[in-house]
Amino acid sequence: MTAAEGQFASPPCFLHELDPHYVDPQQRIDVMRWRKAERERLIGARVRMDQADRQARMGRIAHHLEAAFGNIVGQTISFYWPFRGEPDLRELMTRVLDTGGHVALPVVVARAQPLVFRAWRTGEPLESGVWNIPIPPASAPVVTPDIVIAPLVGFDQALYRLGYGGGFFDRTLAAMPRHPSVIGVGYDQAAIPTIFPQVHDIPMDMLVTESGLITKGASQ
Numbered sequence: 001m002t003a004a005e006g007q008f009a010s011p012p013c014f015l016h017e018l019d020p021h022y023v024d025p026q027q028r029i030d031v032m033r034w035r036k037a038e039r040e041r042l043i044g045a046r047v048r049m050d051q052a053d054r055q056a057r058m059g060r061i062a063h064h065l066e067a068a069f070g071n072i073v074g075q076t077i078s079f080y081w082p083f084r085g086e087p088d089l090r091e092l093m094t095r096v097l098d099t100g101g102h103v104a105l106p107v108v109v110a111r112a113q114p115l116v117f118r119a120w121r122t123g124e125p126l127e128s129g130v131w132n133i134p135i136p137p138a139s140a141p142v143v144t145p146d147i148v149i150a151p152l153v154g155f156d157q158a159l160y161r162l163g164y165g166g167g168f169f170d171r172t173l174a175a176m177p178r179h180p181s182v183i184g185v186g187y188d189q190a191a192i193p194t195i196f197p198q199v200h201d202i203p204m205d206m207l208v209t210e211s212g213l214i215t216k217g218a219s220q
Contacts, residue, residue, distance in 0.1 A: 028198065031196045031198060034196065035162060035165065035195065035196070036165065038154060038162065038192065039153050039154070039162060039164070039165065042153050042154050042162070042189075042190055042192075043084055043085070043153055045189060046084070046085035046086075046153075046187065046189070046190070047084055047085040049085060049187075054085070057087070057187055057210040058087045058088055058089075060210040060211075061087045061089075061185060061187075061208055061209065061210050062089055062091065062092045064209075064210075064212050064213055065089070065092065065149070065183065065185065065208045066092060066095065067213075068183060068206065068208060068213050069096075069101075069147065072096055072099065072100065072101035072147075073099070073100035073101065074100065074101070074102075075102065075146045075147060076102040076103070076117075076119075076143050076144070076145045076146050077096055077101055077102070077145060077146065077147045077148075077149065078103075078104045078105065078106055078117050078145035078147065078148045078149060078180075079092075079093050079103055079104070079105060079149050080105065080149060080150075080151050081105060081126075081133050081134050081135070082151075083131065083151070086151045086185075086186075087151070087185055087186070087187070089149070089185070093122070094122050097121055097122060102119065102143070103119070103120050103121065104117040104118060104120060104143050104145050105117070105118055105120050105134075105135055105136055106148075106168075106172075107129060107135045107136070108129060108130040108166075108168060112167075112171070113171070114168070114174075114175040114176075115168050115169070115171075115172040116142050117142065117143050117144065117145050117148075118135065118136035118137075118141065118142055118143070119136065119140055119141040119142075119143050120136045120140060124136065124140070125137060144176070144178065144180075145180050146180055146181065147180055147181045147182075147183060148173075148180045148181070148182045148183070149183050149184075149185055150163075150169050150182055150183065150184050150185065150204060151163075151184075151185055151186065152184045152185065152190060153186075153190065154186070154190045154191070154192045154195060155184055155190055155191060155192070155204070155207055156191070156192055156193060156194045156195050156197075157193070157194070158197070158203055158216075159184065159203040159204045159205075159207055159214070159216055160194075160195045160197045160201050160204075161184050161195070161203075161204055162190075162192070162195045167200065169202075170200055170201055170202045171200075173202045174200075174202065181206075182202075182204045182205045182206075183204065183205065183206050183207065183208060184204040184206070184207040184208070185207075185208050185209075186207070186209060187209055187210060188209045188210055188211050190209075191209075203216070
C-alpha cells in the first residue's frame with residue numbers, strides 16, 4: 001500500500017480487473033479520492049521543477065514527439081495550450097504548420113460533454129476558455145484530428161492517463177466515430193504504478209516523455 005492509499009479507509013480495489021463492467025460505489029469513491037490526492041502531488045512536483053531543467057526536458061519531449069509523428073503532411077494534429085507546468089509544445093506547433101500539417105486545439109464547450117477541436121494557425125486570435133486557457137474562437141472551423149496529443153498529470157504502465165478529473169478526453173475519444181492516434185505527453189516523474197483504471201478510462205496508444213517513446217506492452 002502506498003502512502004497516498006493509506007490516507008483512506010480502504011485502498012481502491014481491483015474488482016474491475018475481474019469484471020470490467022462491474023462498478024462498485026465504494027470503489028469509485030475510494031479511487032476518486034486517491035486520484036485527487038495523487039493529482040495534487042504530481043502537479044505540485046511539476047510546477048516546482050527548476051526552470052532550466054524544465055526547458056531541457058521539454059526540448060527532448062518535442063524532439064521525440066516530432067519523430068513519432070512521421071509524415072504529417074495533410075494531417076491534423078490536436079495540440080494543447082500549456083497549463084500548470086505542462087510541456088510547452090508551441091514551437092513544435094509552428095514546425096508542424098510550416099511542414100504541411102494542420103493544428104487544432106481542444107475546446108471545452110460544456111460540462112460533461114465531449115471536447116470539440118477547432119483549427120488554429122500561428123497568429124490567429126485566441127480567446128479565454130475554461131481555466132483561462134486560450135482557445136480558438138467559436139468562428140474557427142471544427143475539425144476531426146488524425147492525432148490527439150493528450151497532456152497528462154500521471155500515467156501508468158498500461159498507458160492509462162491521469163488527467164485533471166473532468167473526464168473530457170475519455171468522453172471525447174469514446175464519442176468519436178473514428179479513433180485518432182492518441183499520444184500522451186508528460187515528464188518521466190509522472191509515472192505511477194497504476195491509476196486504478198475504471199470502466200470509462202481509455203488508454204493512450206503511446207506516450208512521449210523526455211526519455212523517449214513508450215508504446216503499449218513496453219516495460220517501464
